[in-house]
Amino acid sequence: MSGSEVLLSAHGVHAWYGESHILHGVDFEVKTGELVTLLGRNGAGRTTTLKSILGLVGKRTGSIKIGGVESIGLPTHRIARLGLGYCPEERGIFSSLSCEENLLMPPAVGSGGLSLDEIYAMFPNLKERRNSQGTRLSGGEQQMLAMARILRTGAKVLLLDEITEGLAPVIVQTLGRVIRQLKEKGMTMVMVEQNFRFAAPLADRHYVMEHGKIAAVVEKHELKAKEGMLHEYLGV
Amino acid sequence: MSEIFGVPVQALMGQLTIGLVNGCFYALLSLGLAVIFGMLNIVNFAHGALYMVGAFFSWMLLNYAGVNYWYSLILAPLGVAAIGVVIERTMLKWLYQLDHLYGLLLTFGLALVTEGVFRHYYGSSGQPYDLPEVFRGPIDLGFMMLPKYRAWVVVASLLVCFATWYVIEKTKLGAYLRAGTENPKLVQAFGINVPLMITLTYAFGVGLAGFAGVMAAPVYLVAPTMGSSIIIVVFAVVVIGGMGSIMGSIVTGLGLGLIEGLTKVYYPEASTTVVFVIMAIVLMVRPAGLFGKEK
Numbered sequence: 001m002s003g004s005e006v007l008l009s010a011h012g013v014h015a016w017y018g019e020s021h022i023l024h025g026v027d028f029e030v031k032t033g034e035l036v037t038l039l040g041r042n043g044a045g046r047t048t049t050l051k052s053i054l055g056l057v058g059k060r061t062g063s064i065k066i067g068g069v070e071s072i073g074l075p076t077h078r079i080a081r082l083g084l085g086y087c088p089e090e091r092g093i094f095s096s097l098s099c100e101e102n103l104l105m106p107p108a109v110g111s112g113g114l115s116l117d118e119i120y121a122m123f124p125n126l127k128e129r130r131n132s133q134g135t136r137l138s139g140g141e142q143q144m145l146a147m148a149r150i151l152r153t154g155a156k157v158l159l160l161d162e163i164t165e166g167l168a169p170v171i172v173q174t175l176g177r178v179i180r181q182l183k184e185k186g187m188t189m190v191m192v193e194q195n196f197r198f199a200a201p202l203a204d205r206h207y208v209m210e211h212g213k214i215a216a217v218v219e220k221h222e223l224k225a226k227e228g229m230l231h232e233y234l235g236v
Numbered sequence: 237m238s239e240i241f242g243v244p245v246q247a248l249m250g251q252l253t254i255g256l257v258n259g260c261f262y263a264l265l266s267l268g269l270a271v272i273f274g275m276l277n278i279v280n281f282a283h284g285a286l287y288m289v290g291a292f293f294s295w296m297l298l299n300y301a302g303v304n305y306w307y308s309l310i311l312a313p314l315g316v317a318a319i320g321v322v323i324e325r326t327m328l329k330w331l332y333q334l335d336h337l338y339g340l341l342l343t344f345g346l347a348l349v350t351e352g353v354f355r356h357y358y359g360s361s362g363q364p365y366d367l368p369e370v371f372r373g374p375i376d377l378g379f380m381m382l383p384k385y386r387a388w389v390v391v392a393s394l395l396v397c398f399a400t401w402y403v404i405e406k407t408k409l410g411a412y413l414r415a416g417t418e419n420p421k422l423v424q425a426f427g428i429n430v431p432l433m434i435t436l437t438y439a440f441g442v443g444l445a446g447f448a449g450v451m452a453a454p455v456y457l458v459a460p461t462m463g464s465s466i467i468i469v470v471f472a473v474v475v476i477g478g479m480g481s482i483m484g485s486i487v488t489g490l491g492l493g494l495i496e497g498l499t500k501v502y503y504p505e506a507s508t509t510v511v512f513v514i515m516a517i518v519l520m521v522r523p524a525g526l527f528g529k530e531k
Contacts, residue, residue: 054425056421056425075424075431076421076424076425076430077424077425077427077428077429077430080424080425080426080427081427084425086422086425086426088422088425092419092422094414094415094418094419095418096414096415096417096418097411097414097415101411104408104411105411105412105415105423105426106426106427107426107427107428109426109427150426153426153427
């Protein structure tokens with residue numbers, strides 16, 4: 001299933017917010033069609049890693065290549081145009097835009113994005129609520145909207161930050177189904193997840209973060225063997 | 237001749253038209269302020285000065301280059317917008333992370349400098365701008381004589397205001413702008429060149445002020461102080477309408493112009509203060525303004 005080509009790679013990435021040095025040399029690689037997770041405790045630097053990929057931190061050094069293009073010196077909007085889709089932890093639904101305007105807002109960053117009809121078929125709730133104000137939607141619907149709007153753009157790599165956080169189990173199941181469908185279509189994804197049971201069956205590889213570094217790498221087939229170690233790192 | 241509460245209809249209508257014309261300028265100016273505040277978080281105190289610069293550009297184009305009113309209506313706002321680009325790129329862009337106060341102080345300083353420069357070269361007495369031929373004389377509406385130029389100011393300003401409202405509230409470009417006002421970082425993370433959008437928003441906002449200046453040139457004298465005398469009322473309009481609200485600034489601008497006109501008829505002593513009295517009352521009842529959202 002997975003291609004062999006590296007689509008996203010980070011080497012020796014350091015990141016700062018103002019004076020505080022958050023990432024201390026992060027290295028990881030994601031091949032085309034792979035789904036990897038960034039696991040770890042709060043404050044380990046997982047969200048900051050996603051933000052660093054997009055240049056949303058104060059300062060960053062090292063190397064981050066997207067589709068072979070070095071992005072460390074580029075401004076955020078140019079990085080996004082290399083084919084990234086970002087679903088932030090706080091979801092970032094715009095209250096001054098309707099549900100459908102939220103959906104149509106992100107511009108295309110690549111070819112082959114889903115059409116509005118395909119998206120509505122995937123998330124029927126959003127069709128029903130398309131004229132509602134974005135932030136009037138329920139938490140679950142807002143999460144679906146935050147996911148759905150980056151599927152339209154033709155992004156090649158999705159950066160998903162805590163998409164299951166605070167959601168009812170039935171909605172988590174729906175999201176799991178969506179992620180699986182996307183993976184079958186060959187989408188490449190980086191997920192930050194707290195919910196290990198959600199992430200474990202979906203991911204090809206897990207990167208465990210601690211103190212702003214990758215502390216351990218666990219391939220899918222090693223999960224059973226390294227379970228004890230993972231529990232220790234994650235405290236689950 | 238018929239009267240309303242002891243005032244001849246003709247006089248009442250005359251004052252109401254003047255009020256409406258003033259209201260149009262309030263609306264155009266506060267609209268620009270609202271757009272700029274929404275996107276840049278900057279209280280643009282230079283707005284009045286740029287309105288004055290717009291009027292002067294129009295006057296200079298006519299008197300130095302023989303360029304007529306219609307071309308000025310396009311060229312002068314573009315000139316002011318170009319100044320806006322320079323101001324944003326070289327000065328304002330350093331202030332976004334700081335408190336509102338810094339932007340306010342910087343733009344206030346710019347306003348003083350601009351006004352001073354024009355006063356140095358043109359004196360403070362003001363220059364008349366000759367009305368284009370087509371606008372001379374009134375239209376007879378039956379119950380009143382409406383000067384043609386005033387009618388034009390009202391129609392053109394309303395068109396520009398509502399076109400602006402339409403673009404911001406109903407189009408894709410407007411959706412970028414609204415989203416950018418809420419969460420610029422995320423909008424940029426979706427691949428939109430937000431720094432460029434901010435520059436163009438500022439240019440557009442002050443371009444509106446320049447447009448208002450061209451419209452105002454034949455109505456008032458083109459004088460260096462014309463900006464500072466109107467801008468205080470315009471800020472009151474913005475406070476009453478609610479900072480950052482597009483429709484709020486249009487409706488409030490027109491409404492307050494009319495109220496001022498009415499006050500001039502029935503209680504002239506209060507005509508210059510009525511706006512501020514209303515502002516005080518609104519602030520007590522709805523601190524976020526009539527159309528503003530409570531934070």
